[in-house]
Amino acid sequence: MHTKPYTMINQKHLDLNSMKELPESHAWLSLDELPSYSSSTPDQVPVINLKDPNAMELVGHACKTWGVFQVTNHGVPTNLLEQMEAAGRKLFALPMQQKLKAARSPNGVSGYGVARISAFFPKLMWSEGFTIVGSAYEHARKLWPNRYNRFCCVIEEYKEEMNKLAQKLMFLMLGSLGVTMEDVKWATTQRSCPALQLNSYPACPDPDRAMGLAAHTDSTLLTILHQNNTSGLQAHKEGTGWVTVPPIPGALVINVGDLLHILSNGLYPSVLHRAMVNRTQHRLSVAYLYGPPSNVQISPLSKLTDQVHPPLYRSVTWSEYLGTKAKHFNKALSSVRLCAPLNGFADTNDHNGVRVG
Numbered sequence: 001m002h003t004k005p006y007t008m009i010n011q012k013h014l015d016l017n018s019m020k021e022l023p024e025s026h027a028w029l030s031l032d033e034l035p036s037y038s039s040s041t042p043d044q045v046p047v048i049n050l051k052d053p054n055a056m057e058l059v060g061h062a063c064k065t066w067g068v069f070q071v072t073n074h075g076v077p078t079n080l081l082e083q084m085e086a087a088g089r090k091l092f093a094l095p096m097q098q099k100l101k102a103a104r105s106p107n108g109v110s111g112y113g114v115a116r117i118s119a120f121f122p123k124l125m126w127s128e129g130f131t132i133v134g135s136a137y138e139h140a141r142k143l144w145p146n147r148y149n150r151f152c153c154v155i156e157e158y159k160e161e162m163n164k165l166a167q168k169l170m171f172l173m174l175g176s177l178g179v180t181m182e183d184v185k186w187a188t189t190q191r192s193c194p195a196l197q198l199n200s201y202p203a204c205p206d207p208d209r210a211m212g213l214a215a216h217t218d219s220t221l222l223t224i225l226h227q228n229n230t231s232g233l234q235a236h237k238e239g240t241g242w243v244t245v246p247p248i249p250g251a252l253v254i255n256v257g258d259l260l261h262i263l264s265n266g267l268y269p270s271v272l273h274r275a276m277v278n279r280t281q282h283r284l285s286v287a288y289l290y291g292p293p294s295n296v297q298i299s300p301l302s303k304l305t306d307q308v309h310p311p312l313y314r315s316v317t318w319s320e321y322l323g324t325k326a327k328h329f330n331k332a333l334s335s336v337r338l339c340a341p342l343n344g345f346a347d348t349n350d351h352n353g354v355r356v357g
């Protein structure tokens, strides 16, 4: 038997829940490299009632101006959101040795571990994650050898409901640009292969020097995020700076991802966002990362391009783009860009210069 605490086994898997002070490995030098602007009128992330007769227009406007919004009346049962949150809590409350049994392999996608983007930062993030692509069965069986069924059922039901909502959102987002689901046949005929990301942000002894999840855009078409009633999510808006996305009970947060940025030829820019931590509360979030079927070529929709608006991005599949993101992180989007914008300026939404830490 070893006598060292298991937090020493692997520096990347410190048990944050038991730390009384912030270790150097997690102390960020600067949390803000992007400018913040002071404004007398506080700018707030839109909240849209999906049963509003103008929902399509409101969604389109939110995608153009923010790339993030919250939705109410979204049709996902509240008790399913609660069950998912409870399942997440149960998972992260397991002892570290147990969680490590389902650790993500070095080049793998699924499993327990630090955020995939960690490799791009000199400091570690104050969070732990669990990624599920495909069935949760293999991992759940390692975590709870005799009682994995309940976890798997909640995950499956959650994915089912989120898929319905994602389709509805695609219909609204594209509809607002004059694009019909006929123009994007794959969106209704082929099944997508989504990912589910559970994030846990333990209470932090020194929140002002720690980062929960560093600034990034999602590689998805769109992401549906459920945050428990603890704030921490912030979105970046040009000209405004970082804005907190306040938790609203029962509401879900929708992010525009890089693939929708490409599909809309830049009309819907993907949103840069991050998660901050706090001193007293354990924060939990569940992200449903929705992309197209993995081998469908995604390129700017022909309805949105003409001589004056040439396609700005080359076509990519989701699986190729995930590889590009894993390699180039915040330069992934500009690496698939075809031509410079007509005004000659770098596209601010390509998130080229973001480096936090």
Ligand SMILES: C=C1C[C@]23C[C@H]1CC[C@H]2[C@@]12CCC[C@@](C)(C(=O)O1)[C@H]2[C@@H]3C(=O)O
Pocket: 109, 115, 116, 117, 118, 131, 194, 195, 197, 216, 217, 218, 219, 220, 287, 289, 322, 325
């Ligand atoms: C399907 C996806 C999308 C992934 C990779 C893979 C599984 C996990 C997703 C996330 C979730 C956390 C932020 C992010 C940036 C990360 O590090 O892992 C995401 C990434 C992406 O959107 O690129």
Ligand SMILES: O=C(O)CCC(=O)C(=O)O
Pocket: 197, 199, 213, 218, 225, 227, 232, 233, 273, 274, 275, 284, 285, 287
């Ligand atoms: O925890 C959050 O609020 C953000 C999570 C997130 O951005 C992600 O999982 O991609």
Ligand SMILES: [Fe+2]
Pocket: 216, 217, 218, 223, 273, 287
């Ligand atoms: Fe994200």
